[in-house]
Amino acid sequence: MDRVFIKYIGGRAVWRDGIYHTGLVFEDGQVREVSAEAAAKLLRHGDVFAAVEGKRVKKADDTEALEKAGALEVEREAAAFDAVQDVILQINQMGKDELELYAKANYGQSLDKRKSAENLREAVVQMVHQFGIVQ
Known part of the structure; x- marks a missing residue:
């Protein structure tokens, strides 16, 4: 499964996905490695997310667990x-x-x-x- 790095550039201190039910939570400037499917949805909002090359920030990445939790909730x-x-x-x-x-x-x-x-x-x-x- 393809994974894509995206960065939250929306400006809020914390952003919680309530639109696509991925269960993701971003802090200002945080980079997460997300599934290509989730990235395609989130990157539609160019003023909030940007695709980036490279590595995640130092904070532990719980993206996969959040995506699974979002899918279970749906x-x-x-x-x-x-x-x-x-x-x-x-x-x-x-x-x-x-x-x-x-x-x-x-x-x-x-x-x-x-x-x-x-x-x-x-x-x-x-x-x-x-x-x-x-x-």
């Missing part, structure tokens, strides 16, 4: 999103009685069965978003 977020979507798909297949039982069993909420099935589905989906998935 995977966790994707898994959580997928789990919520799976529950919503199940809710969309339920009838009024099932929706009422699901809301009561998982969230302790009573539903007004006089409302349409679609309104009940929306209420249960809101509960999922508000309270999370109940195991």
Whole structure:
């Protein structure tokens, strides 16, 4: 895997990647050896990063660990999103009685069965978003 040296020239004392989810943290003037993929993304911002030749600064380089942590965080977020979507798909297949039982069993909420099935589905989906998935 190709590695590229990039230097943070953005001017802040500390810069934390919140855009590309690499998990990288740069101090002002710090040089890190990053993957070519991460470098391509970061170097799009020429006012913040510059490609450099040479070696890292003396500080221990934890770039690889940070990149792995960033990738794991993205995977966790994707898994959580997928789990919520799976529950919503199940809710969309339920009838009024099932929706009422699901809301009561998982969230302790009573539903007004006089409302349409679609309104009940929306209420249960809101509960999922508000309270999370109940195991």
